[in-house]
Amino acid sequence: MKRLPRLLLLAALLWLGIGLSSAHAAPPSYQSLYSNPERALPMQPAWQFQPVDAQAAPPWEDIFAFTLGMAPELMARSRWLSLNSGQDSERPPALFDTLEGRALFLSPAARSFCDGRWQVVWLERIAINTAHQPLHKVWLVERKPGGRLQSTTAYGRLDAQGRWAVPPLSCDGQVTSSVESSAALSYLMQGESAQAPPDLHVDTVLGQLGLRDAQGRWRTQPTPQRDTATVQWMRYRRLLPTPGSTGTGLIDAQGRMVIPFIFGELPDATAQRRIRLCTATGPAILTTRAPVECRWQRLRGGPAGVALRPVKKTDTGRWGYQDAQGNWAIAPQFEAARPFRHGYAVVTGLFPQDWRPPGWQDSQPIIRKLQRVGRYWVAEAVVRNASTGGQWAPRFGLLNDAGQWLAPVPDPALQVTVLVPPGGRTSHYAGMLASHLPNLLGRSVQVDHVSKATEADYRRLMTQGGDTKVLLAALRLPRGGIEGVHQPAPIDALMHALRPVTLWTSEPLVLAIDSTKADTLGIHSTDDLLAYARAHPGSLRIGTGDDGWTGHLAFGQFRALSGVDVQRVVFQGMYPDSDVITKAHAADLLFAPVNGVAVAVRRGQLRVLGTTADAAHPQSFEGATWPTLASSAPLDGYTAYDRFSLWAPANSDAASNRTLQEAVDQVLARPEVQKQLQEMQVVGGGGSPEALLALEHEERERWARALSAPAATPPAR
Template identity: 70%
Template sequence: MKRLHVLTALLWFGIVFGSVNAAPPSYQELHADPGRALPMQPTWQLQPVDARARPWGDIFAFTIGIAPNLIERLRWLSLNPGKESELAPALFDALEGRTLFLSPTARSFCDGRWQVVRQEYLSLNPALQPLLKVWLVERKPGGGLRTTTAHGRIDAQGQWAVPPVTCDGKDTNSIDSAAALSYLMPEESRQVTSDLHVDTVYAQPGMRDARDQWLPPVPPRDITTTQWMDYKKQIVTPGSSGSGVIDARGKMVIPFIFGNLPDVTAQRRIQLCTSVGLDVQRHAGTPRVCRWQRLSGKHGGGALRPAKDEKTGRWGYQNAKGQWMIAPQFYEARRFRHGYAVVSGAFPEDWRPPGWQDHWPMIRKFHRMGRYWVAEALVRNASTDGQWAIRIGLMNDAGQWLTPVLQPALHITVPFAPSGRSSHYAQMLASHLPNLLGRNVQVDNLPSATEADYRRLTTEGGSSKVLLAAMTLPRGGIKGVHKGPQIDALLQSLLPVTLLASQPLVLVADSTKADTLGIHSTDDLLAYARAHPGSLRIGTGDDGWPGHLAFAQFRALSGIDVQRVVFKGMYPDSGVITKEHAVDLLFAPVNAVAVAVRRGQLRVLGTTADQTHPQHFDGTTWPTLAASTSLAGFVAYDRFSLWAPANSDAASNRILQEAVAQVLAKPEVRKHLQDLGAVGGGGSPDSLLELEKEEHERWMRALSPSVP
């Protein structure tokens, strides 16, 4: 056949960077439909953030959740992604620089009875082992589904050291396991030295590099901003108060965030003090640093007197007639001096230092953890539901902030119009893989793919992990049979992932003519063909397709003389018999002849399936051609297999292979494949290479001594 047909027989899977746009199911939706799993990203990567534009809200996404006195021995950071996040909870190993997540193979256990449909968050048990909270769906032995939530513990490979529940649904929290991951570093571990160091300005910590240059975020040098950050970092509770300064119009000049301030002096300046040191919990012994701040304003307020409103208990300022000139609103109020007054009031929740942006982090502490620096900060981001909360940021020794990124979306590109079996299998994967791969899967049709397209997709990809599915084996075809553009070397460079599915062909005969000739079975056919050499005509598609292989095997194994009639394309339509009467027999897939078989126009004499997987149709089991003694070993399948480019990531290829195996193991998918007359794959990459070798040998035997 021409190589153009080889090209259009390929399913291409290309992973491109893009966000996951589909809304995850809500709690209510999971309750109503527990089988609707949330896409759970199995792994996440860290990437340096552009130093010119840092999205601080994305950087501070980790938690520690451990006693402060143990921080120096920490090894693992937790990623708790927040409500409705596409990211699944995961752990980052600051000693080895690797990520750890729930393995795809651990997302079902007890032989598939329990399925993880959602990962909630990571917490710690008393033994300092991470507890992973998950939503589970149980497939009950008698049928039906139910949901539950539970906590489990994983090992260093992401497998269950202690599953969330036992197979019969009992809680496992009390089960001990030495294999469960611990947050702490081994006793012999030592922190790795670094050229970066921690420095402070007014107790606000920052990082300096070897040249003593500040790394963002740089601590503020304004003592008012520093005090406000210090107050906020202690997570101000409702009703908190502080001292500040107002002018004669009642306008706040210094926010109410300081301790007991002295009165303004004749020089119109005031001493502002803030606590210093790295201890967030302030006490009487905490040292302070002070700075004089000059006040530049007009005279006024001398005629005003502080007064207390008996109804509200608040203080304000009245004139000589007892009229309120500044409404009572303060907890305490002092006399005006030189145009200013010190007052005490509620902490100004809405006040921000000039130029402040709320997405900036407020660093509380820097810690050295293994090979990295972690910054504990007060932040507001998506993972905190818009509230101020403590989160952790991660920095490497190059001074780069690292942020977790979503797995890129998986695009399944089918190089022809959306129809046929290739597109059908692509859509089948797209409907099941997101919940296993943790990313959206989209089918893109590309009817006019060129040789340049295939060259790019077979040789490029790398970290983007471009993947493809080819219908025919062996890759590159058979010399002397497959002709066309020279892409053999490109196809041979691909790396195996897994076999997706195999579909056999059927050998059908014109029912009317078969009755006339007395052909009701494979053996009848062989007997007639031997008695009447060259009288029967068999239709197949172009050279190189499985129909050609089926014919070549049929003739080589049986030794009979039949005529092959070649029709353009992969397979001829049933009309070549039922309408045109151009041939007597036909090799074709089931979908090409199903209607004519149901109408009684065509009779199935046998299938090209392996005898261990006979084909069923409308409640009838069709015989296999291999069941005939003369055709022992006869097998011919359309193969749908997954491959990856030579520079693809082996770990990601393995994740895909495991995910496909889980898809093919689902009862509804097994039933669907059975209805299609297909046999599911899902095996290892090595088994795919072995199958390719077998297919090559099968072609060689069928075509020997010459190509028909």
């Protein structure tokens, strides 16, 4: 029996590939969805709220990126807030539980329903119905009989686990808006006892809102401004002035704006070259009866401008300033203008859309309202950021009782550890997973290569990493191999600590014969092969890879089930190359994957007699369907597959592994993935972790059968 070096053994069992997640893009238009449903984007990623580091600059674009899908008057009694992000956002809408502080998303299991007939491809927004239940508007793609796709949009209702309490459509395509369900979430809070007393209170400075603690310290950022002009500009901004809105300001003799046009009325400059600026200090933004606070502001420099006089231009109705000769010194552009006093003039002009207070950052929010909801605070603000398309617009953010802003962050990346350099048969598999899983799991997928792993590396891989690592492996099942076939190494015991996730694919082998040999011996089918082997015991040679690989299993089962006497020729590696037959003629037949014989089959050098696939999954090659070896009566029940499966470290969470398994099931259910796997001559997997353990038990029984009829094996080549 051949032995691999101790630490290289497991590395040889793990053939992993690389693939990076594709960049996320904006959702398609309605027209694009309906006319091209096959191009609909997969579900957006999920996220979770985390407090922002008080020492870091708050990420305002992340904090204020949401609108509320509920009536504002219901907010104080609400437990669940519907947070809708912008249409072009990578963040999906979510429900935020103001008592438990968790965000609830559409679960992976709810992203298809009616046995996969309906696929959710986009979650657009969350609204509220007349029963105060959240309504999730989703974009759906339906698979019609014959494979045709059709698109639509509909509303559904979730339960507290993110599953459908009422699906968007019934299985026969009817709307479900009238269906009652006690399991569906309700916005309204049950009883007032759930309202926890806050540690902070709302306070104002010049009408600006913030949260203070019992010692009077501001706990929210940014702290309220005290500059009167800045506060008045913020007040105007809270009102979202429309184009054409006007305000009163101050100019100097050169027509330069000294006080922006944001005040209702201004007095003239005094002889001491100062001006009294007033702003409303009440928290309400629409009332005209709010308290007013005034402060003096000193004015500096500039010629007196006494020779200039205000003049209205008749044809435009605009005011400007002319000198003593009647020339326009300041072009007519103002709605109203008063004479210069002490070098300055009060004018009325358009609200300065592009003016900013000195040092102002556009991403900074202008708080409109702070409201206690459950155990959290909801802040309404006017902001200008990526979520608003570069326009000033109202958005909402969340704070906890420590005064920390809560920013959405993605779940930690899922790391796929690769123990060999990129390449091999699983490279494409890993790429498929990495391109599809991020949008289903709501977390990125990162492929890490550890091509020279030590025993300590293996130990960390199999026992540590929690829910941030997963293993995509062509693992020999049962793990650790079969006693007497595989020389155990210390790390083999660790393999049994791995937790099952799901089966990814099963790849059968083919039994191919030298075409010239086949014609000479009259072997054109599996039955012909068995008949010849019985008539000429020991004369046929079948090439396989090293002990313990699937070729060894396929050969052993072939002999045990059929009872024929054929020789096994062992070649180094997992599988023999087709050259060992077509050129070296070192064997008459071989067990190998399709990709290992495809070129020789196209050239006519090899002929496939059958595959090791289950009879329910025959393999096709260039339009021709290959028979399965199991279709021959003596080999009934015969199968042998390379198993590509997902395993998690020993300290991973069972619920997280189940979520990953459900996401993999959805990947495998996608028509484009099924088509790819079919073209690769493999069978899609899926199924629960328990099913993977059951498959491991079945593989152990297959090995027992394969080893029940030992035969002499010539030396390896």
